[in-house]
Amino acid sequence: MNTNEQVLQEVVIKFAGDSGDGMQLTGQQFTNNTALLGIDLATFPDFPAEIRAPIGTMAGVSGFQLHFSSNKVYTPGDSCDVLVAMNAAALKANLKGLKKGGKIIVNTDGFDSKNLRLANYPDGVNPIENGSLEGYEVTKIDVTKLTREALKDIAELGTKERDRAKNMFVLGYIYWMYNRDLKSTKDFLQEKFGKKEVILQSNIKVLQAGYNYGDTTETFTTRYTVEKAKLPAGKYRSIMGNQAVTMGLIAASEKSGLPIFLGSYPITPASDILHDLSKHKAFGVKTFQAEDEIAAITSAIGASYGGSLGVTTTSGPGMTLKAEAMGLAVMLEIPLLIINIQRGGPSTGLPTKTEQSDLMQAYYGRNGECPMPIVSASTPSDCFEAVYEACRISVQHMTPVIFLSDGYIANGAEPWKFPQSADLKPIDVKFKKGLDEGEEKYLPYKRDEKLARPWAVPGTPGLEHRIGGLEKQDITGNISYDTDNHQHMVKTRQAKVDKIADYIPLQTIDSGAATGKVLVIGWGSTYGSIKSAVLDLQAEGKSVSHVHLRHIRPFPRNLGDIIKNFDKVIIPEINNGQLVKIIRDHYFVDAIPYNKIMGIPITKTELVDFIGKMC
Amino acid sequence: MSTSTIAPQTLTAKDFVTDQEVRWCPGCGDYSILAQVQKVMPTLNIPKENIVIISGIGCSSRFPYYMNTYGMHSIHGRATAVASGLKASRPELSVWIVSGDGDSLSIGGNHTIHLLRRNFDVNMLVFNNQIYGLTKGQYSPTSEEKKVTKSTPYGSIDHPFNPLALAMGADATFIARSMDRDVKHLQQILIRANQHKGSSFVEIYQNCNIFNDGAFEVFTEKSSKADEALFLEQGKPLVFGATQNKGIKLDGFKPIVVEIGDKYSIDDLWIHDEADFYKAQILVRMFDNPQNADHLPRPFGVFYQTERACYEDVMAMQIEEVITTKGKGDLDKLLRGREVWEIA
Ligand code: SF4
Numbered sequence: 001m002n003t004n005e006q007v008l009q010e011v012v013i014k015f016a017g018d019s020g021d022g023m024q025l026t027g028q029q030f031t032n033n034t035a036l037l038g039i040d041l042a043t044f045p046d047f048p049a050e051i052r053a054p055i056g057t058m059a060g061v062s063g064f065q066l067h068f069s070s071n072k073v074y075t076p077g078d079s080c081d082v083l084v085a086m087n088a089a090a091l092k093a094n095l096k097g098l099k100k101g102g103k104i105i106v107n108t109d110g111f112d113s114k115n116l117r118l119a120n121y122p123d124g125v126n127p128i129e130n131g132s133l134e135g136y137e138v139t140k141i142d143v144t145k146l147t148r149e150a151l152k153d154i155a156e157l158g159t160k161e162r163d164r165a166k167n168m169f170v171l172g173y174i175y176w177m178y179n180r181d182l183k184s185t186k187d188f189l190q191e192k193f194g195k196k197e198v199i200l201q202s203n204i205k206v207l208q209a210g211y212n213y214g215d216t217t218e219t220f221t222t223r224y225t226v227e228k229a230k231l232p233a234g235k236y237r238s239i240m241g242n243q244a245v246t247m248g249l250i251a252a253s254e255k256s257g258l259p260i261f262l263g264s265y266p267i268t269p270a271s272d273i274l275h276d277l278s279k280h281k282a283f284g285v286k287t288f289q290a291e292d293e294i295a296a297i298t299s300a301i302g303a304s305y306g307g308s309l310g311v312t313t314t315s316g317p318g319m320t321l322k323a324e325a326m327g328l329a330v331m332l333e334i335p336l337l338i339i340n341i342q343r344g345g346p347s348t349g350l351p352t353k354t355e356q357s358d359l360m361q362a363y364y365g366r367n368g369e370c371p372m373p374i375v376s377a378s379t380p381s382d383c384f385e386a387v388y389e390a391c392r393i394s395v396q397h398m399t400p401v402i403f404l405s406d407g408y409i410a411n412g413a414e415p416w417k418f419p420q421s422a423d424l425k426p427i428d429v430k431f432k433k434g435l436d437e438g439e440e441k442y443l444p445y446k447r448d449e450k451l452a453r454p455w456a457v458p459g460t461p462g463l464e465h466r467i468g469g470l471e472k473q474d475i476t477g478n479i480s481y482d483t484d485n486h487q488h489m490v491k492t493r494q495a496k497v498d499k500i501a502d503y504i505p506l507q508t509i510d511s512g513a514a515t516g517k518v519l520v521i522g523w524g525s526t527y528g529s530i531k532s533a534v535l536d537l538q539a540e541g542k543s544v545s546h547v548h549l550r551h552i553r554p555f556p557r558n559l560g561d562i563i564k565n566f567d568k569v570i571i572p573e574i575n576n577g578q579l580v581k582i583i584r585d586h587y588f589v590d591a592i593p594y595n596k597i598m599g600i601p602i603t604k605t606e607l608v609d610f611i612g613k614m615c
Numbered sequence: 616m617s618t619s620t621i622a623p624q625t626l627t628a629k630d631f632v633t634d635q636e637v638r639w640c641p642g643c644g645d646y647s648i649l650a651q652v653q654k655v656m657p658t659l660n661i662p663k664e665n666i667v668i669i670s671g672i673g674c675s676s677r678f679p680y681y682m683n684t685y686g687m688h689s690i691h692g693r694a695t696a697v698a699s700g701l702k703a704s705r706p707e708l709s710v711w712i713v714s715g716d717g718d719s720l721s722i723g724g725n726h727t728i729h730l731l732r733r734n735f736d737v738n739m740l741v742f743n744n745q746i747y748g749l750t751k752g753q754y755s756p757t758s759e760e761k762k763v764t765k766s767t768p769y770g771s772i773d774h775p776f777n778p779l780a781l782a783m784g785a786d787a788t789f790i791a792r793s794m795d796r797d798v799k800h801l802q803q804i805l806i807r808a809n810q811h812k813g814s815s816f817v818e819i820y821q822n823c824n825i826f827n828d829g830a831f832e833v834f835t836e837k838s839s840k841a842d843e844a845l846f847l848e849q850g851k852p853l854v855f856g857a858t859q860n861k862g863i864k865l866d867g868f869k870p871i872v873v874e875i876g877d878k879y880s881i882d883d884l885w886i887h888d889e890a891d892f893y894k895a896q897i898l899v900r901m902f903d904n905p906q907n908a909d910h911l912p913r914p915f916g917v918f919y920q921t922e923r924a925c926y927e928d929v930m931a932m933q934i935e936e937v938i939t940t941k942g943k944g945d946l947d948k949l950l951r952g953r954e955v956w957e958i959a
Contacts, residue, residue, distance in 0.1 A: 036956050184954070233959055237952045247949060254946050261704045281937040283944030286930060288703055290696065291729040298693040298726075299700030302669070305687060306705040328690050421946040458685040458701075458708050461621075461664040466633070466679045468688025469672075478635065479680065 004222040005179070010069030011226060012077030015170070016094045017086030017110075018055055019048055019062040022167035027064025028413075029171055033184045034068045035238040035415050038228035041068040042528060043413040044076035044601070049268075049352045056110075056118035061093045070227040074528035076412065078603035084170060086110050086143070088119035091127060103137045105173070107166070109144035141213070143169050150209035156198050165206040172210025179225045182207060232417060239416040241380040241409035242269075245313075245339060246276040248387035250283050253309050255388075256395055256427035261303030262287045262311045263296040265318060268351045269407040270341040273313045293321035297338065301325060304334045305467075307431060307457035309391060313339040316358045317348065320365070327366045328469045329400035330493065333445070333453050336400035337390055338372075341410045344599045353599025354408035356524050357575040362402045363553060363582060369490045371497040373397070374553040376404040378527035381416035383409065386550055389504075392427045397500055398452040404552075406574075408525040408601050432456040432463060444477035450503070451496035498554050507556035512538060512545025518615040519566035521591070523549040523579055526572050526602055533607035542615045552579070560587050568614055570594060572602055626657035633683045644795035644821035645674060648742060649681055651798055655805045656684075661709045668711045669698045671718035674749050675742035675821070678713040692723025695730040695739065699926075702735045706927040709809070712739040716757040717747050720776050724756075728785035731814050733926040738808045738815045741778060746827035759904065764826075778818045779899040779918060788813035790899065790919045794820040796835040800846070800915065807917055813925055833905045834913055843905055847898075847916030852884035855912050863901075863911070870897060870911060887916075895919035 015030070017023040024045055034041050046063040053060035067077035082103045085091035087110030098104065111128050127133060128140060147169045151162045168185075175182055186204055193200035214223075239247075253260045264274040264287065278287040286308070290296040297312040304310030314322065319340045329336045342358045344350025362374050373393055377386035387403055394401040432454040435442060442463040445453050456463040465477065473480035474489060511534055512519075522530040527548050534546040547562060549555070563569055563583075571580040572594040580593040594610050596602045621630065631653040639645045656666065666684040670676035672691035679686030689697045694712050702710045712730075719727045719741045730739065746764065747753040753766040757778065761770040782790050789811040793804040801819065808815035820831040833843045841857040853863035854875070862884040864873045873879040888894065898918050903910035 032954060036954060038956050038958050228958070231958050235951075235955050235957050237955050239952075250944070250949060251946060254944075259704065261700060263700055280944060280949070281934045282941050283946075283949075284934055284938075286703055286934070288700065288930075290699075291725055294693060295696035295699070295726050295729065298689065298696040299703070301689070302687075302697035302700030302702075303704040304700075305697070306701045306708070308704040310700070324690055325693065332687070418950045418952075421950065458667045458705065459665055461662070464664060464684050464686075466682075466686040466688065468679070468686075469690055470688065 005225065006222050007225050007227060009071060009226070010067065010073070011082065011178075011224070012065065012067045012080045013082040013084070013174070014063055014065045014080045014094055014097065015084045016061055016063040016090035017084075017167070018090070019053060019060050020055060021062070021086045022164070023062050023064050023086065026167045026171045027066060029185045029188060030174060031066050031413055032188070032238060033175070033180055034066070035236070036184055038231070038236070039068045039070065039226050040073040040229035040231060040415060041066060041413070042073045042076045043067075044408065045411045047352055049350070054118070056087055056089055056115050058089045058093055058119060061090050063090070063094060068226055070229050072229065072231070073414070074532040075601070075604060078605045084174070086166070086170070088115045088121060088127070092119050092121070098136070101135060101137070103139065104133060105139045105141065105170070107143035107170070108140045109142050141173070146209065146213060147206050150206050151202050154198065154202050154205075157202060162202070165203050168203050168206040169210035169213070172207040172212075173214050176211045176214030177223060179223050182211060231415065234417045236415045236417050238413050239381050239384070239418070240411060240413045241377065241383045241405055242272040242341065242411070243276060244381055244383035244416070245273050245387050245405065246280070248384040249277065249309070249311060249337075249391065250280055250285065251384070251421065251424055252388050252391035252427060253283065253285070254421065255424050256309065256391065256429045258307065258309040258395065258429060260285045260311060261300060261308040262313065263290050263299035263303070264288070264313045265290050265293045265296045267293075267315045267318045269343055269410045270313045270315045270318075270339065272410070273339065273341070293318040294325060297322040297325040297336075298328075300336055301329055301332070301334065304329075304336050305332070305457070307455070309337070309395065310335065311337045311339065313341070315341050315343050316345045316361070319358060319361060323366045326372065326400055327368060327370050330366075330370050330372060331469050331472075332467050333398045334400070334455070335394040335398060337387075337394055337403060338400060339387070339403045339405070342404060342406040350599045352407065354406045354525065354601065355574050355597065355599060356406055356526070357578065357597075358404065359523075359552070359575065359578040359582070362404060369494065371494050372553070373399060373401045373497055373500055374404060374551075375401060376524045376550060376552055377409060378522075378524060378548055378550065380409050380412050380414050382527075384416075388424070389550070393500055393503075395427060395429045396452070396503070397450055397496065398455060399497065404524060406525050429455070431460070433460065435462050443475050445472060446475050451492060451499055501554040501557050504551050504554075504556060506558045507547060507549070507562060509562065510546040510548050511535060513543070514545070514562070515565040516543035516545055517566065518542075518544040518568045518570060518611060519563060520544065520546045520570045520572065520611060521549065521579070521583065522546070522572060523552055526574065529602045529604050529607055530572060532604045533611060536604070536608055537612055537615065542612065544611060544615045549579075552582075555586065563587050563589055568592060570611055570614060572607060572610075574602060621663060623657075623660045623662050626663060628653040628657060630663060631656050631683050633681055635680045637681050638677060639674060640825050642824040643674070644744065644823070645678070645742065647795040647798060648740070648801065648819060648821060649678065651801045651805060652682070655802050655809075658806070659709075659809050665707065666709045666711070667701060668713055669694045669701065670713040671715075671723055672749070673715040673718045673747075674823070675713055675715040676718060692718055692721070693726060694718065695723060695726040698737050699726075699730055699733065699735055702737055703927045703930055706736070706931060710735075710737040712737055714739065714741050716741065716743045716745060716755045716778070720778060720781070721756045728781070731782055731785035731787040731816060734788050734813045734923050735927055736812050736814070736925045739817065741816070741818050742821040743778060743818050744821045744823035744827055745830050746823050748823045748826055752826040777899065777902045779816075780902070782816040783896055783899045783919065787816045787919075788921050788923050789815040789917070790895070791816070791917045792818045792820070792915050794831060794835055794915065795822060797915075804917070811920060813923060834915070843912050845901075845912040845914045847887045847914050847918065849887060849889050849917070852881050852886050854881070854884065865897075868897060870901060872911060889917050889920045892919070892921065
């Protein structure tokens with residue numbers, strides 16, 4: 001057989017099939033295999049809201065996109081080079097995201113009359129037979145038949161069980177196509193099915209059959225290799241956003257000496273943090289699946305009052321339910337972390353789609369004057385550092401803190417040059433241990449230079465005190481309805497949050513000059529798209545710079561000065577314009593919004609177009 | 616630093632009084648409850664610094680401000696949830712929840728039932744005055760039907776909750792009822808509630824003399840108390856009446872009132888057993904309106920008590936077990952994960 005070998009710079013591949021076809025697993029396996037070779041990558045899983053959407057329909061299509069490259073990767077890719085479609089609906093849903101001339105690998109069994117009807121193709125129309133895919137490089141494989149064939153000797157398995165291994169055939173084939181070793185997946189299967197010998201052997205058999213199929217048929221005459229990326233030296237692992245949040249919390253707990261208490265109610269796309277943390281009991285983590293969102297946050301408040309690192313995880317609608325309790329935490333002035341993995345809203349909205357539309361809610365969404373610090377994460381691995389920072393602010397400044405991530409980075413993966421625990425900056429926390437010399441009575445709202453009050457936990461003799469949601473006198477903490485005191489307290493709570501700006505790093509410019517025509521300001525998951533768009537424009541000689549915010553409340557002290565040095569400010573967001581309003585309000589700058597509210601990330605191409613016209 | 620711990624043995628009621636002016640209406644039943652709690656606390660042999668009182672919102676929820684212990688006046692309906700988090704994270708603390716009928720059964724009804732089923736070792740005192748006092752007189756989830764209040768000028772059309780039956784339905788492990796006016800009884804019940812390991816649900820009839828004066832008069836006034844209130848005692852027959860002349864007998868599953876005399880003797884009566892799950896269900900349902908003819912008397916005392924593992928203990932045990940089998944968590948191992956590659 002005559003096979004060519006070709007080296008590619010980068011590839012964007014999408015695995016798409018019915019939610020029951022195991023495309024997420026296939027994508028993750030290929031991702032791991034890629035990462036282990038030192039190739040840079042970013043992923044974007046995209047799954048239906050319904051757990052069991054009707055089989056074969058457009059609503060049931062589940063996809064996993066992977067961008068891998070021997071250069072630095074910032075996004076999962078705007079459009080695909082390769083589309084794997086397990087059925088007609090998967091092809092229909094994803095064809096528009098495939099580059100012209102791209103490769104399509106289809107499972108022909110997924111294009112029978114039933115599947116075509118479910119995908120709403122007109123009677124008698126089969127896209128893989130009628131020439132409509134001309135201009136693409138189509139490879140047709142009857143995956144179902146070949147899988148059954150590979151397993152015909154394993155008598156213990158029924159047809160249904162055999163068919164379940166289909167995705168391994170595809171994975172094996174793709175491994176062949178990209179010149180890969182099967183070991184990482186074999187190890188994975190061994191770990192997963194080690195005790196179920198028949199299932200294990202059948203999966204390995206099909207995986208191998210897929211690989212051999214590539215080897216022995218002449219479907220493809222070219223195999224591709226992507227070389228490892230030139231990343232900074234060090235040890236790497238693959239990480240997903242929600243995983244990084246879990247690790248950041250545990251690291252903050254270890255480095256502060258405060259045990260974690262997580263109060264949480266399951267909600268997409270935040271539940272994985274609850275699942276993940278509940279596995280880590282060996283770190284003394286306590287997870288409490290509460291009866292609702294309100295009990296989730298209030299139980300965490302109770303734990304914080306008792307001296308734990310109180311955490312609650314949620315998404316948009318859940319955060320709305322927590323609003324009153326956040327106000328309580330602001331009044332109590334105790335540490336608490338509210339983690340919001342944003343999704344499309346309003347109301348139930350688009351639970352499995354991404355959006356950055358809770359910024360205003362985080363900023364303003366409570367009764368009364370109720371300021372809370374906001375920290376956001378920009379990539380899956382950045383969740384680790386950002387959540388660690390949020391914990392630090394919370395316990396050192398005695399304030400609840402909101403941490404914002406979103407569905408895109410929560411489920412996306414990238415290589416991570418993980419830190420050593422010894423390199424993490426310790427988080428100093430001091431409980432008040434007793435009355436100071438000369439102090440007659442504990443004064444719960446006596447403040448330090450950060451305007452933070454002391455943290456005195458129950459069980460400490462001599463510091464018995466009462467706190468609550470009613471307005472209180474500064475210093476003593478006694479209930480007070482005094483008019484002047486209320487004004488003083490409102491101003492003090494604001495000043496306390498503002499003062500955090502003295503304890504966070506100054507804003508850096510991510511890329512570009514310190515002065516110029518256009519400054520692009522981003523926050524959260526738009527990082528990769530803005531970064532790559534701005535780099536492209538800079539390469540064209542355009543005067544454009546990029547600033548990406550981690551701290552949204554308070555802003556870094558120098559942000560205003562940076563803004564002043566540019567003619568124009570552009571703020572791309574996956575919402576209808578939220579940070580842009582806050583920036584305008586803060587700095588009186590006529591910032592220009594770029595908004596996409598489709599439940600999917602902004603692409604590099606869209607930004608290059610938009611920003612390019614402005615500079 | 617000076618730490619001034621007072622040995623629990625030397626504490627008196629005074630040690631539990633704060634310098635805050637008590638702001639309830641003069642004559643409010645809350646005063647008596649506060650006094651009884653302050654009297655009982657020193658007898659419990661708990662270091663003062665280990666006592667935490669968590670309340671929600673309502674007249675009763677001002678309670679923590681008047682108790683010189685740790686305390687939190689939280690938000691409406693959520694005291695139970697705050698207390699759950701505190702107890703889960705600090706099992707050694709003595710956690711008391713103070714709540715009202717609106718706070719615990721209306722806005723906070725959900726958290727109440729979940730607290731009880733989880734069986735945190737806390738004491739929950741529900742001051743039931745069958746009215747919303749703090750918001751100046753609307754009907755509450757325990758107000759009787761047809762009640763005329765500010766929000767029900769034509770009479771309430773809501774069917775009221777039976778708090779103890781609700782607690783029973785939520786599998787509470789300790790269920791009791793007492794009243795503000797009977798100070799000895801209330802003290803006894805508070806002591807029993809504290810002795811019980813698990814969630815203790817204590818309903819306390821509390822007179823709101825401003826918006827619902829006399830709601831429990833028939834049970835508390837001398838003239839009617841003996842005939843209307845039935846005091847439960849472990850192992851004793853259910854007798855009541857001015858001369859202990861009446862009793863409760865079970866007719867199949869139905870409790871009936873009988874005169875003790877020629878036809879029935881003490882030996883025919885229902886003997887109270889706090890551990891009897893099935894009888895407790897009948898007992899909590901003795902909830903007749905005292906206005907009705909042939910009504911049953913209202914029981915007071917400990918209706919039911921049983922042992923069940925407490926959430927916070929099992930939670931701590933699970934952690935211990937994991938640490939014993941897997942060893943203490945290693946942060947570097949966690950950060951490293953399973954698969955690592957190196958770039959030179
Ligand atoms: S309104 Fe009623 S319950 Fe409230 S303090 Fe006054 S008397 Fe007591």
